Amino acid sequence: MSEIAISLRNVSKCFKRYERPVDRLKELLLPGKSRADEFWALRDINLEVPKGQALGIVGRNGSGKSTLLQIIVRTITPTTGEVRVNGRISALLELGSGFNPEFTGRQNVFFNGQLLGLERKHIEAKFDEIAAFADISDFMEQPVKTYSSGMFVRLAFAVAISVEPDIFIVDEALAVGDEAFQRKCFGRIQALQERGVTILFVSHSAPSVIGLCRSAVLLDKGEDLLVATPKTVISNYQKLIYAPVDEAEKIRENIRNGKHFIKNEKNEILLEASQEELEYKTSSQTKNDDFYETYDPNLIPKSTLSYVSCGAFIEKPYVTTIEGRRVNFLKRRKEYIYTYSVKFLEKIHRVRFGMVIKTIEGFELGGAASHTIDKPIEYVDKGKELQVKFRFSCYLQPGVYFLNAGVLGRLNHSEVFIHRLVDAAMFRVHPEESDTSRSGYVDFCVESQILSFNCVVEE
Numbered sequence: 379m380s381e382i383a384i385s386l387r388n389v390s391k392c393f394k395r396y397e398r399p400v401d402r403l404k405e406l407l408l409p410g411k412s413r414a415d416e417f418w419a420l421r422d423i424n425l426e427v428p429k430g431q432a433l434g435i436v437g438r439n440g441s442g443k444s445t446l447l448q449i450i451v452r453t454i455t456p457t458t459g460e461v462r463v464n465g466r467i468s469a470l471l472e473l474g475s476g477f478n479p480e481f482t483g484r485q486n487v488f489f490n491g492q493l494l495g496l497e498r499k500h501i502e503a504k505f506d507e508i509a510a511f512a513d514i515s516d517f518m519e520q521p522v523k524t525y526s527s528g529m530f531v532r533l534a535f536a537v538a539i540s541v542e543p544d545i546f547i548v549d550e551a552l553a554v555g556d557e558a559f560q561r562k563c564f565g566r567i568q569a570l571q572e573r574g575v576t577i578l579f580v581s582h583s584a585p586s587v588i589g590l591c592r593s594a595v596l597l598d599k600g601e602d603l604l605v606a607t608p609k610t611v612i613s614n615y616q617k618l619i620y621a622p623v624d625e626a627e628k629i630r631e632n633i634r635n636g637k638h639f640i641k642n643e644k645n646e647i648l649l650e651a652s653q654e655e656l657e658y659k660t661s662s663q664t665k666n667d668d669f670y671e672t673y674d675p676n677l678i679p680k681s682t683l684s685y686v687s688c689g690a691f692i693e694k695p696y697v698t699t700i701e702g703r704r705v706n707f708l709k710r711r712k713e714y715i716y717t718y719s720v721k722f723l724e725k726i727h728r729v730r731f732g733m734v735i736k737t738i739e740g741f742e743l744g745g746a747a748s749h750t751i752d753k754p755i756e757y758v759d760k761g762k763e764l765q766v767k768f769r770f771s772c773y774l775q776p777g778v779y780f781l782n783a784g785v786l787g788r789l790n791h792s793e794v795f796i797h798r799l800v801d802a803a804m805f806r807v808h809p810e811e812s813d814t815s816r817s818g819y820v821d822f823c824v825e826s827q828i829l830s831f832n833c834v835v836e837e
Contacts, residue, residue: 390420390421419445697781
């Protein structure tokens, strides 16, 4: 146990749900008969987190992530099982936990710091550092009930890291901060990692989990379906959340049993393998593009947003190889074609078409228009259907990306979207484990060179 920071053995948590408040009282007075429905938030969780390791916890809303963290920090007790924690914990869980809304920021620094185990003299010594990190200026002397959610998390995070914990837990709280503060927080988390602090990090952000964590666990319906590398867990998580409802249980079973499938556009299985075999095949120097360039019918965005049509309608967005084979698993440094069709319900003047590639977080990596604003298609007649094709090079790092589609035209002397689909299609870029020297979203094909020179060293 000396090398293990957190150990959970057969941990389960059952909550009772009562149809009416009076049923709870009746059960207390007449304990022989249960009047509640049982809801098992966690079932038989077995997990060990070594000291100094960063563990990502991934899962859909309601999968049991927050319940698991509350059991670890001992704000709730498990129904069954054993939990061991070795070291001082500092946790940033629900926004507002450990803070009194009537107290000022300054008062809450002392109040929350003492709850986390710091003596008053230590808080006084660290107060200026906490205030500087939170950077909420004069609001430090105002009641926290007047704070925005962003200001709240600034102060909560500043206090939490001031404890100098052995174990630091973050549950999605950073999602409410602005981009600059999020970067500041991630920098501090990385500094904690370098000091050997154990990190539990809950997030829906795939790049954040992959960037911060050495391993990850996938929770679903209270069950730990998979413990593996962050990339493996994220891939299975995304496969699960994008699965059709009638196939979700089968996919859960495949993940639980370590079986993975890659299919073509006819829904035929091209590969059935264990995760270890799949990672070996993915990382090998195979030239078989049919493995890399495949189509998974389940990889369909659920976040598609359609603008109101003003005379045209976009449909059938998809990606193909240069040869015309439909794919949504892409290989790095190859060319592909993004295609969609547009039906014109009215005659539209000064027409242009567009596309954008985005990250999971919605960051726009780049895009293009079919025509410049000063040289559009003069008009398209009512009843016409056009197929639009954008040829692009996949200079992207491994991950999942989304595509937009848009039609622009002239209405009332202004250029507007005649129709637009946000998250119209999505694709995944395969990892190549043999090349781990690159980082970020875009592969700039960087080549390094080291030159040697003799230098004069003064005695």
